[in-house]
Structure formats: C-alpha cells, structure tokens
Amino acid sequence: MPARVRKRSPLKLPERPYIALGLEGSANKLGAGIIRHDPDGATTVMSNVRHTYITPPGEGFLPRDTAQHHRDWALTVINDALNKAEISLHDLDCICYTKGPGMGAPLVSVALVARTLSLLYNKPLVGVNHCVGHIEMGRQITGAQNPVVLYVSGGNTQVIAYSQQCYRIFGETLDIAVGNCLDRFARVINLSNDPSPGYNIEQEAKKGKRLLPLPYATKGMDVSLSGILTSTEAYTTDKRFRSNGPSDDDGEDVITPQDLCFSLQETVFAMLVEITERAMAHIGSKEVLIVGGVGCNERLQEMMGVMAKERGGQVFATDERFCIDNGIMIAQAGLLSFRMGFQTPLSKSTCTQRFRTDEVHVAWRA
C-alpha cells in the first residue's frame, strides 16, 4: 500500500442523536440492546440485556424449544433493556432485528416481535446480517480500523477481510463450526451447558497436560473440523480413557477428559490461527479482530496474540458482553445502515437461515 490514503467515510455525522433497538435471537441467546449515536460521533451503549436458553448437560438446544424460550422471554428482556436505558419505545429511530443466518424458528419468533413493535409504534425496521453485526460491534468496541476478522461461534467459522464495500470471506470451515465442534464434545463428556459448554471446555483444558495426536485439517485457507470431533470422540472409547480421572493403580499412560479438551483446543485453535495468518500475509494487514462466542476463549486470544506479535501486529478481542451474541451488535450494524438510508419494508421483513457475510452491501464504509 503506497501512501495510506485515508478514504473519506461515506457515513456523515448525525445531525441529532439517533437511537436504535437491536433484537437478536438467531441461536439460544435472546438479546435486546439499545445504542445511541451522538452528533459528535460518539457511540453509547445504553443497555445490553441477554437471556440464554440453557439445556441440561448432554443435550443441545432444539429449534422449537429455543423459539419457545425466545417467545417466553421477549417482553421481559425488551422491557428490561428499555428500563436500563431509561427511554421509551417512542424515543427510538429504528428497530433492528437479525435477518439471518441462524436457526429458523428462533429467528422467526424474534422477527415477529420486531415487526409487531414496528407496527405498534410506527418505527422503521432494519434487517441485519448477524455476522456483520459481530464485525461492526467488534470494530466499534476495540477501535480496530481495518482488521482481518476471525469470526468464530457456534454456527460460524470464517476469516473475513473488508474490500470494496463488502466483507469478503477468505477462509471458512468446510463442515461444522468451531463452536459446534467444542459444544458437541462437551456433550460427549457430559460437561454442563452453564454458562456455556465452550467456557467449561476451556476450564477443563487448563487442567489437561497431554497432547494427543489429532488430525490437523487445514486446506488452503479453509479448515475442516468434523473429523477432529470424531477422532476426539473416539478417544473416549479407548481403553486408556478414564472418565473420572486417573485412579491410583493406573500407570502414566491414561487419557483424561481434561487431556482431550486440551488436545482439542490446541489443535483446533492452531488451525484457526494458521488460516488467519495466511489471510494476513495475503492481504498485508497487521491487525486481527476476533469476534463471536468462541472469541471469548482466552487461549485462542493468547495464541492469536503470539502470532500477531511474531508478525509485528496486534490482536483485538472483546469480552463476553460483546463476543457472545447480543442485541447491541444488531442495533449497531442496523443503525449504521439506517443512517445510510437503508430500511427493510414490512413486506420484506423476512428471515433466512442462509445469509452469507459477503452478500451484504457495506454502504457505511469507504
């Protein structure tokens, strides 16, 4: 890049404060967040409320039950968000909701709430791509300018870079998402789903010592994770496996669930860091931003930090309030596009389970 020319952002400063409500419910988290954009360019998070549908250990969340959870909690969560922000629905400029990607039934139930509020209070609707929400919130919180984005969550695993008003996907998973891989393994060894299976895997992994050989499946810029899950699961039927930790009469050669968590994390994260590094080398960027639920994992952040340091760059990450699915990120991305004049008419306010990051026209960036 000869001479970094700062392109003028197409987004003008607002002439008055804008307030947006964001509603998110693409998976098992129901979130409502209220954000304000001030005329001086400042962004304020007025409230950010979330309620998570937690299933018993060994069980995942099913679409129908998750949708039921969202319907049950929608009013409580939205009221809570409004009270914390100390505003009423009349003060809003727009209502943003997750259009996709995600699970169909939960998406639909939240979109219904958004549509109803929009009609009741006569507020415009803005449909938001969930992934773009994550990226925009990550950029807002960390102040990263033009980072390579690693988006890792229960449903998505993508390496993304911005180019010409589009978040282009450089690499992604070829089968299951990394969060899905970790969550499903948590189910195999019966870890609790509270607060989240991924968090419990992380804690178990800290106690693991032994690195067991697992497949290492990077394909160019892409990764494949389902085979690793199968191989890790296969170790639980190995005769050296001790589900309750080693007993006294065992030798050295035992495998504990902690070792498996450790090996799984080390292998999978090394793959993710590797493809991120490839993308950075490819486009010549020195910044990395980690977003999505798995982005809270401190081991992943640490590994990414080491890699970025080796390349003379830096890593940006957020904490669980903004990493894990939330309403505020939908409000942020929605308000950005609303300020560029984008609205979703009622007749088009549908949801879609398949909505790729690169399908969104990022009008608010140069």
Add this chain to the structure above:
Amino acid sequence: MDSPTSRLLATATLISQGAEAKVYKAYLHPINENGSSVQPHSTERGEPILLKHRFHKQYRHPALDTTLTKARVAGEARAIIKCIRYGVNVPGVRMVDAPAGVLGLEWIDGKSVRFLLGGGAEGVEEVVGESEENEDEEFIEEDPLREYGISQDDIMRMIGSEIAKIHKADIVHGDLTTSNMIARHPTSPKGLQLVLIDFGLAYTSTLAEDKAVDLYVLERAFASTHPASEPLFASVLNAYAENMGKDWLAVSKKLTDVRLRGRKRSMVG
C-alpha cells in the same frame, strides 16, 4: 546449535516472510577466490539457492509444531521430486533438513505471475512506498509482460497446462495462487518457463474431487487478487482441459459441485 544448516542460515539474507516460512537467499558453497570467475552454470559453486525456513511457531504447542514442521518439509520435498519425475516445471531440490525445518531449492530468476498480472508483488509493499510524487507513472503503466515477450493469454495457457501436468501425476498442489507461480525470465539458461512453487500443502490424490478443489482455490485467488481478470481464468481452464484429455470430464463435473459449496449460501433451485 551449530549445525551446518544453522551456519548456512546465518550467512543467508532474508527476502520475505510468508505465512508459513521465512525465505532466504544463500550460497550453498561459499565462493572461493577463483569461484567467482567461473561460469555460473558450469558448476554448482557460487550459484544462489533459496532457503525456506519454517521457523518455530510460538503459538503452537511444541509437540504439534515439531510434527507439523517435519511432515511439511519432508512432504514438500517429496512432492517436488515427484513433480520433477513427471516433467513438471518446479524448482530443483538442493538440500533438506526436515528436523530443522529447512528446505533448500533452486534459485529461480523471474517474476511471480501475480506481479506480471499487475496484482503487485507480495510482501514488498513497504519498499515501494517512498517514490510516488515523481514521474513514476510511465514506469507503472509499462506492462511487465512485455519484457517477457508474452501475452496474458499465453501465461494463462501455461498455467493451465502446468496444473494439468501435476494433476495427471496425481499431485494436488493445495495452495494454487498467482503468487505461487513464477515465470522464469527468458534470458535464463532454461529459457521462459512457468514454474510452480510452494508445495507446502501438496499431497497425492487420484480423486477428481481433490483436483477440482485445487482449481477452485486458484479461481478464488484470481477473483480476490485480480478483480478484472475472471475471463482469464476461463483460458486457464481451457488449456487445462486440453491437457487433461479424458480426465477433464470428471474434474469439471466436480468443479461445478465444489463451487456450490461453502456454508450458508443461498440455495436457488
């Protein structure tokens, strides 16, 4: 650690750092007093070689890093040697030290296809930065291809036929990009050639599926680095199809499948 490899690395000059490895230019045999006057290709002495050093990645678990590095260096050397056996244009292997992560390859005098197509050379952005306000316009406007005396289409055809050669040998490159192809300069002893480099992700496979993925990786690389040259990729495929003969049908079918993959694409029809 004073192995011959580390001594060689100490005398080498760093050229660039990719995602995987650091690349150095070195001389396998230090030049003696007479050595410098000898014809460069009459003897190995004094000829430059390229060292590819897969250094230790701090972020990876040491055990994982050691196995991966060793396997990748050895795998790359094996793939290159197999390519040579099948007459593919690849750099010759000069030395392998898998435990140290060092691979020594023939030095190729030329420019990457990425540069020739105007995609800029990878990793040299910082160097170009200073000279911009003076009359460099003309220099930039000049087509680097003219120096090589070939057209863009010629290059595409060469790429297609080279890829067909490796695929017929059942080698899958794994990371086909325009940065991983070098056009050997016409004045070099072997004349103009398209040379494939970086077999770090290469593996052996007879499946049409894997070959199709290989082509798809290249297609995406074209689209992301050379936005206006998508029709050129068609010409790569044409040359590839001609050289593959009857195997093309299976690969082409798979390629259509592969293009539809990736998660969360909108399904039409």
